[in-house]
Amino acid sequence: MKSLFEPESIAVIGASSNPNKIGYKILDNIISSGYKGKIYPVNNKGGEIRDLKVYKDIEEIDDTVDLSIIAIPAKFVYDAVKKCAEKGVKNCIIISSGFSEVGNRKEEERIVEVARKYGMRILGPNVFGIYVAKSNLNATFGPKNVHPGHIAIITQSGALGIAMIGKSAIDHIGLSAVVSVGNKADIDEADLLEYFRNDENTKVILMYIEGFKDGERFIRALKKLPPEKHVVVIKAGRSKHGAMAAASHTGSLAGSDKVFDGIARQLGIIRAENIRDAFNLSRFLSEINMPDGEDIVIITNGGGIGVLCADACEKYDVKILDNYDVLRNAFGDIIPSFGSWKNPVDLTGQATAEDYRKALERALDNSNIHGVIALYCETAIFNQNDMVNLIKEMNEKYKNKKPIVFSLFGGEKIDKAIEELKKGGIKVFDEVYDAVAVMGAMYRRYRYAKEEIEKEELEIDSEKEIGEIIRNARKENRGVLLPHEAKRIMEIIGVSIPDYRIAKNIEEAVLYAEEIGYPVVMKIISEDIIHKTDAGGVALNLENRAEVINAYQAIIRNAKAYYPDARIRGVEISKMVPKGVETIVGATQEPTFGPTVMFGLGGIYVEAIKDVSFRAAPVSVREAKSMINEISSSSILYGIRGEKRRDIEAIVNVIVNVSNLIARVREIKDIEINPLMVYESNKGVKAVDVRILLRGLK
């Protein structure tokens, strides 16, 4: 990747002297941006462009070429790529469109194939190019004017990407790089993350994504990022119409938004809903040092804006300091009687710039206060210069000590003050919700970094035995494991199941029932009978020998009547477990994101409200806990209406183990434990019903 971002020589294939052509614009941008490496325009017409010799063919260049940029009609691209590969070019950016995005998938594959053969990497096709601040390289046909800085933009949308460059310039937002990934025929986000991981210039990676080709690889790359490298993602195509539109013009899968949301939490990714938020959050994260703690203070000259700010703090999960001793000590003597030293600290509309300075200093010098949100409403006594100077001074003095963000609200003078402060790199917003949103993103990253990253992986001693069970099922052409096979796998991975035996005749049934202890449940075992209850193949709550005998006979009779040719492997006798809180643990090889695990409460209500949480598998203990806490009905597990707390640790254990199973045994397509009965603390769980499907079979 290094040679893509820091090439020593670049060939522009399709270079043109016509300023309206993309082949001119790219060459012009490369030259104008001050690129220090060698530039080789290529065009079969030859001649000169911008004082550079034009080569008729890439082969003519008597030098190694790190990067070729191809801007010629789609039908000529394959040949050009092939020549580049043969010459030993390291990377090709294919600007040209007309490939998989219009259904021409074959040509795209052919191009990647030849590149791979020679070890050359491809960015694109259907991209606007690449910008790299530290290489002084603007190899795009987008705007010339880019501010260097610390945010790397990766965008799947070309038009939006170009517009984002323009917008970042007028908003004084500095970029370390911009990469248009287009059709992602070869290089995708995961490759680029690999580069940015080690790029000291990049503090925030801002991604616009519509869909994934290999979500699992993407997750692996994200996991490798250090916590000080922040990731902000706009994941478009969340809605039905949005996903359809995205699929039609990118050919990649949007993936379930709910699953992506779980993964984003897991990996500490900041999701931004729209571009304004993405820019605000990225800029803030790229310029801020992490705070020492979570207690923030709101300083305001207006009660109303303070109330709005407090509301926003709740929305964005920013903690408002409410230790009255600390607050009274800090502000008690400088607040007028009709103001408030409680948080929000209200200086009232009569506060002068001097009063404001005092309050800011008190907050910023106090080690019990870890961050400050400073609000100001335009009043009759507002003086633009005083306020701008004060804020600049405070910012200069404290910006490296603790996070501080400003929100000024009012008319023309305020507007000018904001513009001036923004140019000075000060974190200032007119809308107070924006100011709090950036603090919220910072604290999300703060919490993510603080959590110790545990690396627990389950030791599956008997992975071999699991393999045998699966092989056996495959041999018999079964895509669904039999109940006792699924239960055996649960035992192997350490998930508690009700005691069970398999009876082949009445005598065994009675014997086993008495070994297990009444009451018991009996179920027919047959891969041919899917709907066991409909077939009369299930008997519940059997309390004695006589009932077991009757039930055995009835089950066999019913099964044979229902499906005369069914292979009957016996009758499962299992312990009837007491009622607990019903939960569901599921795991699947998700088509977009790879192995994922799911948790939710069971029962009809939860099916109705879809109250479940997802993560990429495997998950740690910490992650499993946060999956449980994330569902909105989790209070049931913690005990409401006088009920006792449930054995949450036992659920965590199941989630962790099932997540390891799905991540390690890729032949398993789908696992569902439903219900997982959960008992009171220390009384464990029971996986009452377990269904395991295999890949590639029905």
Place this chain on the structure above:
Amino acid sequence: MKSLFEPESIAVIGASSNPNKIGYKILDNIISSGYKGKIYPVNNKGGEIRDLKVYKDIEEIDDTVDLSIIAIPAKFVYDAVKKCAEKGVKNCIIISSGFSEVGNRKEEERIVEVARKYGMRILGPNVFGIYVAKSNLNATFGPKNVHPGHIAIITQSGALGIAMIGKSAIDHIGLSAVVSVGNKADIDEADLLEYFRNDENTKVILMYIEGFKDGERFIRALKKLPPEKHVVVIKAGRSKHGAMAAASHTGSLAGSDKVFDGIARQLGIIRAENIRDAFNLSRFLSEINMPDGEDIVIITNGGGIGVLCADACEKYDVKILDNYDVLRNAFGDIIPSFGSWKNPVDLTGQATAEDYRKALERALDNSNIHGVIALYCETAIFNQNDMVNLIKEMNEKYKNKKPIVFSLFGGEKIDKAIEELKKGGIKVFDEVYDAVAVMGAMYRRYRYAKEEIEKEELEIDSEKEIGEIIRNARKENRGVLLPHEAKRIMEIIGVSIPDYRIAKNIEEAVLYAEEIGYPVVMKIISEDIIHKTDAGGVALNLENRAEVINAYQAIIRNAKAYYPDARIRGVEISKMVPKGVETIVGATQEPTFGPTVMFGLGGIYVEAIKDVSFRAAPVSVREAKSMINEISSSSILYGIRGEKRRDIEAIVNVIVNVSNLIARVREIKDIEINPLMVYESNKGVKAVDVRILLRGLK
């Protein structure tokens, strides 16, 4: 109220010649704004200010005074108000602070009392004044520069209100009026709505509210507004910290945010989270004509921004037209092959202004398309002038025909284009989510106006009998009605209950059980035994005569053992009802908003996730339906997992009747039907347990 907004003469008490004083600023603003009525400065120093004679006392003014504005220290206010009242002044605006907002409630009450005695109305205290466009009157100490227009702002926060005036001016937002309500000692939002209801100049009423003094009156005033008068509300103090801060500086109650949210839906109020949204929505609603239907089309030159827009449409409940026949007919022949005529209609980055015009015209001329969201990303071929002219032309031609909103995104040129278009009154945003949000607010109002406003009120024939039951309970000093009393009230208002009798002895118990039919439930009736189950006073599922006899004896014995002195009124025998979906219907005299009604699903899950909906009572059939549809678990009532649809009409009936009861019989403080058992369609509901509390008693 008319004389407050359109006074013919104004006295400014506390007028000053010192430009730093509020008493000067107000006078100066009144003069500068071009007010045509008479102005009488009052100050005991006398003299002249701005060429106007200063009266030493209001009594000296030899004319009637419609409005007095008082800006003197708090301790002198009472006397000034009294003099105004005695002189026959119609309205007083008390600018001065130092009253209930700092705990000085008594003085404020004394002032209102004297004003009421003379029929004078008070705005304030603790306000910045009033602005009225049609009276050319800026009687505030805020900014001079206010754009006249069609939005009336009512604000509880002074500092924020002044800042909002400033912000509206720089954003070219036109105002019809601004009123600062401050402590609302007398005039509150309800009074002001009364005026704006008939003010043709006002199309949108934008309110910043932190708390209510009389929420019920406010609701009544909102209900009277015609559907073409839009209301946008920022309700601050939603969060715990926010509500605390609001209470401490306004002294009014924030009220439950969840209840307010229900009322906002009921009355078609647009809730804005923050000030930016409130301004965007208000401006749009003040300038737009309602559309003819809900099918909108997105036109874009960039796929990515189109996907984001589709996502935003889902978020804001804007319907994307997906009739492919209509779309193909409209756009099929003008879209390049690599674009899309599906919605979002994607012209691709190569679209010229001319292509863009064609698509817009097709959309705007098509009667199957009711609204247009037009997006544009800055591209290399973007021409600022062409685009600005095109949009202006399209807007001019079509703005009165159907709603159209633009979102342009990019760098400096786009920024300038937006600024120019905004000045021309065109609805244009840089953030696409903002563009869709305003459309969403419009459609919320559209739907609200379309729904026929039903006026159904329950006829409670036997309101007299309800009164007697309540009187009887009061006579016995009971705050809780006995179960059979509550059930009788349910019968009276037409809510179905299980058949029941009250037995005084074993013989009656058996007789009644057999009349009702087994199985039955038996419960002790005694106001002294609250926790009947704990006292052994309940027996369920009694299936025959012997069980009834045993249960009767046990219940009486247990009750006497539990509480020897308990007054025992007998034993209730009622039909054991079959299991259905358990729901809850509640109603209460809410401290802030008056009578309200609540609906939710019963059971532990719903308690855990608080999935309930609220409305102000009484509600219509339509409103009751929307309460049911609004809860997130409503799919259970519509039948999931093969279950049948439940009798939703019967629930609606209960909600409507209970809401009428709470609204009409104010002596009832609280009603809870839990569970209301709901059966399959046409099989009705049963109010299994009903609890009714009375006001003012425990």
